[in-house]
Amino acid sequence: MAGSSIAILVAALFTLDALFPLKLPHHQANLFARVVTDSQGMPLRVFPDAQGVWRYPISLDRVSPLYVQALLSYEDRHFWIHPGVNPFSMLRAVGQALWHQKYVSGGSTITMQVARLLHPNTRSIRGKLYQMTRAFQLEWHFTKKEILQMYLDIAPFGGTIEGVQAASYAYLNKPAVELTHAEAALLAVLPQSPTRFRPDRNPQPAQIARNKVLQRMLTLGVWQQKEVRDAMQETVYANQLQAPNRAPLLARSLVKKYKNSALLHSTIDGDLQRSLEDYISRYRNLLPKHSTLALLVVDNKDVSVRAYVGTAEFGNQERFGYLDMVQAQRSPGSTLKPFLYAMGIEQGLIHSQSLLSDVPRAGLSYRPSNFSGGFNGPVSATEALRRSLNLPAVDLLEQLGPNYFAGRLQQGGLNLSIPGNGQAGLALILGGAGTSLQQLVEAYSALARKGQSAQLRFRQNDPLKPRYLLDPGSAWIVWKILRDTPRPDRLHTFQSMQSHPAIAWKTGTSYGFRDSWSIGVSQRYTVGVWVGRPDATPMPGHYGGETAAPLMFDVFEQLQPGSLMTAEEELPKPDSVSQAVICWPLGTEYKRADAPFCDEKHIAWILDQTIPRTVMQGQNPLTIRLDAHSEKRIAGGCSSAETKPMRVALWPAQLEPWLDYQQRRHYRIPALDPHCPQNDGLSLALPNITGVEDGSRRQVSFTRSSGKHQLMPAADLGVSGGAGEFNWYINGHYHYHSKANQTVRHPFKKSGRYEIVVVDEQGQTDRRSITIEERQR
Structure with missing residues (x-):
């Protein structure tokens, strides 16, 4: 019971x-x-x-x-x-x-x-x-x-x-x-x-x-x-309740991506994040209206993201404060150039001191100009990269191949959004594609990671997935080149930067001042900065070196004490990299026997003992026949009682206007023997600008009409010599096309220095530099 x-x-x-x-x-x-937490919970x-x-x-x-x-x-x-x-x-x-x-x-x-x-x-x-x-x-x-x-x-x-x-x-x-x-x-x-x-x-x-x-x-x-x-x-005290709101855009992205996780442990350094956000709240006051910025700090050891700022002011509609500009697709400007030079070194096209030409591109539809205007003539690969010159980069990309370059970047994790039919062109290297700050920082971290990039880690349990981007040796050489890049004038007063010099850095500015970039790489950290307007309207006067670079260096200053590198803590040099003394114009290694052909000596970083020659058309040094008595040049079909050979090292013809007189072809190559006028195929008929004298100064009169200045005179520019038709550049920008015996009229709209360059169909150039001075009346 x-x-x-x-x-x-x-x-x-x-x-x-x-x-x-x-x-x-x-x-x-x-x-x-x-809840999204920092690395300390x-x-x-x-x-x-x-x-x-x-x-x-x-x-x-x-x-x-x-x-x-x-x-x-x-x-x-x-x-x-x-x-x-x-x-x-x-x-x-x-x-x-x-x-x-x-x-x-x-x-x-x-x-x-x-x-x-x-x-x-x-x-x-x-x-x-x-x-x-x-x-x-x-x-x-x-x-x-x-x-x-x-x-x-x-x-x-x-x-x-x-x-x-x-x-x-x-x-x-x-x-x-x-x-x-x-x-x-x-x-x-x-x-x-x-x-x-x-x-x-x-x-x-x-x-x-x-x-x-x-x-x-x-x-x-x-x-x-x-x-x-x-x-x-202990006195009872508590802060007023306020929801934490650090790295808000990263947190939003993580909770959206990992929908089933209530607690997400990020890799963010909370103290660093707080410090940088507080600093940016002051820095943004220096920016124009409707502009914003993005910032990433990454630990190169495991590519963990230590600080993430997606906007200058979260929630501010005027600054597009809900848009995450770390992820936004933007034009990278010149920030892809380090990878181009690294790949050029790998492929044996250049070394760090290869002789390159910063001159107009002859007979080609794509005619970019340099950011600063004008041309520089002969430059080394190192100088071209540090100064971010456009013409040498375009020439190098043409040799390497745009599709190869884009494919290598994609292999290393940097996927470019190419407009049109998606085919890579020469404009790619000057920003003619889209990418994000996140992808650029991933790629730049490879400079400190022996050429290996990796997808950034935002959570502590994210796996590390390295990708091959660059050869370790070429990555080191490019890092070394950028590490010695002179810093902007406004940074020279930063004494602390002198004690932490081992930061390789590169800036970039997209067309029309729409995007300003600066990315720095130390042994420990990669720091990336973007500044601009999300609606892609221009910001005149704001560019990478002026707007983004100071912020990037300020970020390095705020990293934990001891984390920055000293001069003794630079990246270790790979065994595949060595130094060699090379000669211009040939680009070959200096040997005592070749001393007569060595106009300039340069100490170059080389990879795998490879020393590529200067890219030129034709043989160099050139061997020519001279009459033994007159020492004039004779063609092979001419009969002479006695001849002797002469070897001469030539500079690329397109560099003539920028060379010293003793380095030019007219000085080095004797004239044809008048007793044997048969043409030997060696043309010295270089183009010669007429209508203006090099180094001249002109005082011109301005008339005042309706409160505006109007410049009355203009120059009639012509050319003698040269071959075929001609293209004219004024201060680095293409202006005119002319035929033989045809002049072009160029008005000078303001006072200042003008560089005038003409290029014939064979790429031969001539240049004049004049100064226009205003005289009031």
């Missing part, structure tokens, strides 16, 4: 449990706020649940033992042994209520409090019985640790703050694992009256309640007298 009754009772309990299941926290959709940004409640996920082993001691000692000393309800506490609570004619203590256990949070009810006797029933149900289904974990997750701490981790961050700005005795006592008592004991609004009542807990801990002998005494000396 008794057995049947027990069986019926058990069956009834199972039935009731099935009919009235617990509303468990882990059954609630989006129980926790979605501090919240960067929190995305509350649909009701705006902040709950941070936390495990029991990540809570300070001091808090657990204070909570259980004050609220439920017998938590680990009672069945969900403590009968002695309940009897005491009933007796106190009868004696005082009101509730003095509830007698609720931790289990009962969890039951009330899951199933809210009145504080009547009926409500208390319902709460006790649900407490038994909890104990039936879960272990004590699981019940305690529920309390840690959902206990109320005032307003929209629930759970001990959220409370610890909100009120104390620290994780719950770091709570002191005083802080643990405060958070233990706070759920008893979350509104009355809120430390940010009612610090005095909160301190009284906290001290009551501390006294209980001393009375029970859980904490020592000194610990309690010191804790009572």
